[in-house]
Amino acid sequence: MESADERRTVAILGLGYVGLPLALLFAEQGFRVIGIDPDASKISKLQNGKSYIREIEDAVINEAIAERLIPTTQHSAARAAEAIIICVPTPLTAYGTPDLAYLKMAATQAGAELQKGQLVVLESSTYPGTTKEVLLPLLAKSGLRAGEDFHVAYSPERVDPGNADFPIHRIPKIVSGISGRCLEKVSELYRHVFPAVHPVSSTDAAEMTKIMENAYRLVNISFINEMAIACDTLGLDIWEVVQAASTKPFGYHPFYPGPGIGGHCIPVDPSYLQWKLKQYGMSSDFIGLANGINHRMPLYVVQRLKQGVAPKTLAGSSILVYGAAYKSDIADSRESASIDIMKLLMLEGTKVYYYDPYISELAVGEKKLQRTELTPEFLASIDGVIIATDHSGMPLDLMMEHAPLIYDTRNVTKGRGGRAVTMRLGGGGVS
Numbered sequence: 001m002e003s004a005d006e007r008r009t010v011a012i013l014g015l016g017y018v019g020l021p022l023a024l025l026f027a028e029q030g031f032r033v034i035g036i037d038p039d040a041s042k043i044s045k046l047q048n049g050k051s052y053i054r055e056i057e058d059a060v061i062n063e064a065i066a067e068r069l070i071p072t073t074q075h076s077a078a079r080a081a082e083a084i085i086i087c088v089p090t091p092l093t094a095y096g097t098p099d100l101a102y103l104k105m106a107a108t109q110a111g112a113e114l115q116k117g118q119l120v121v122l123e124s125s126t127y128p129g130t131t132k133e134v135l136l137p138l139l140a141k142s143g144l145r146a147g148e149d150f151h152v153a154y155s156p157e158r159v160d161p162g163n164a165d166f167p168i169h170r171i172p173k174i175v176s177g178i179s180g181r182c183l184e185k186v187s188e189l190y191r192h193v194f195p196a197v198h199p200v201s202s203t204d205a206a207e208m209t210k211i212m213e214n215a216y217r218l219v220n221i222s223f224i225n226e227m228a229i230a231c232d233t234l235g236l237d238i239w240e241v242v243q244a245a246s247t248k249p250f251g252y253h254p255f256y257p258g259p260g261i262g263g264h265c266i267p268v269d270p271s272y273l274q275w276k277l278k279q280y281g282m283s284s285d286f287i288g289l290a291n292g293i294n295h296r297m298p299l300y301v302v303q304r305l306k307q308g309v310a311p312k313t314l315a316g317s318s319i320l321v322y323g324a325a326y327k328s329d330i331a332d333s334r335e336s337a338s339i340d341i342m343k344l345l346m347l348e349g350t351k352v353y354y355y356d357p358y359i360s361e362l363a364v365g366e367k368k369l370q371r372t373e374l375t376p377e378f379l380a381s382i383d384g385v386i387i388a389t390d391h392s393g394m395p396l397d398l399m400m401e402h403a404p405l406i407y408d409t410r411n412v413t414k415g416r417g418g419r420a421v422t423m424r425l426g427g428g429g430v431s
Helices: 019-029 039-045 058-067 075-080 102-111 130-141 178-188 201-236 240-244 269-278 287-308 337-347 378-380 398-402
Strands: 007-014 031-037 068-074 083-086 121-122 151-154 173-177 197-199 320-324 352-353 363-364 367-372 383-385 405-408 420-426
Touching: 007 019, 007 075, 007 102, 019 031, 019 058, 019 068, 019 320, 031 075, 039 058, 039 068, 058 068, 075 102, 075 363, 083 102, 102 130, 121 178, 121 287, 130 151, 130 201, 151 178, 151 201, 173 178, 173 201, 197 269, 201 240, 201 269, 201 287, 287 337, 287 383, 287 405, 287 420, 320 337, 320 378, 337 352, 352 367, 378 398
Parallel strands: 007 031, 007 083, 031 068, 083 121, 121 151, 173 197, 320 352, 320 383, 383 405, 405 420
Antiparallel strands: 151 173, 363 367
16 A cells, blocks of 8 residues: 655544544555544544544554644634545434434535535445535535536445454445546545545445445344344244354354444434435335334333343332443443433333443433442342443453342353343343
């Protein structure tokens, strides 16, 4: 991979779980990087060599700041860049429809600073048509002509936080442009930092690629969650069944059950497509069914816990939820099933505690919870534990020895001994 010329500069709009790793990657490959984020606290931390993302060490930030990374809240700094790369959240509204407020704001700010010859790349996950229908008109307000005076491209982020096997630079990069020249520009830029660049024919195709990747995972994980419920009903062990099915060397890929799918992509992106399809009088039955199953999983966990604490009721009981992050070994609780479980327990009148090694404070509805440290005395004093996230270094022996009941949604207690009564999601019963 060739090194970038000293004079090449890119601007990254949005320095979250996608934007910051991308900024560091460009800096590592010799680019001068202007990192722009409206959150002054993030910018201050970066300027002081501190990381706010667990997977990124302070030493990496310090090295980038000393050499090539310039963090700022000022969008005017983007004028000096050859490319402006937009990496902002694209969440859902309270009604489950696309919320493009961050994207529109970033596009408007980029358009206000747009210079002739610049390339604007959108990386945020979104529905097919967004680049042409939303981003392009906002940039065109600059008075410059797209495809001639400036270039527009879409390249979906594919970051998997916490996945050490596939850091950002090892994930093939999908690229697209609104014209042939735009595609050439974005391909040339990204080939400096990504070993594998895969061009597609249109921005719509690239947008659909990211949506389909996450819809595939939503549908399959929701399916295996339904099979876990079926195994509970039939008195079978879903984990044994999945392990056995995985011995087939073709035509089967294992997925594993859990308390519900969280994060910024899998539970969100397919709903963007569903919204878009409705404009054409169509809907995806698979996405609709998968969303329904995923949304029901926290309720199923609570219902099973009710059976576990009987003859007591959840009203007045004390329950600890282990894990607030939506997946193991990260500090991200966006769309986490743990939060939905806690809300449902509170509605039952349960006294709710949580522990997560990476999240010290958590908003659950209107309530702010502080992390409860795990001690033998505390665990013995409560009525049960829900294991929602399988973080490395989990004090499982401590919980097995001192908690009276454990409801395990991650199969970490299988084959482990202790005083606790254990129930496993899809495990078929109590052990």
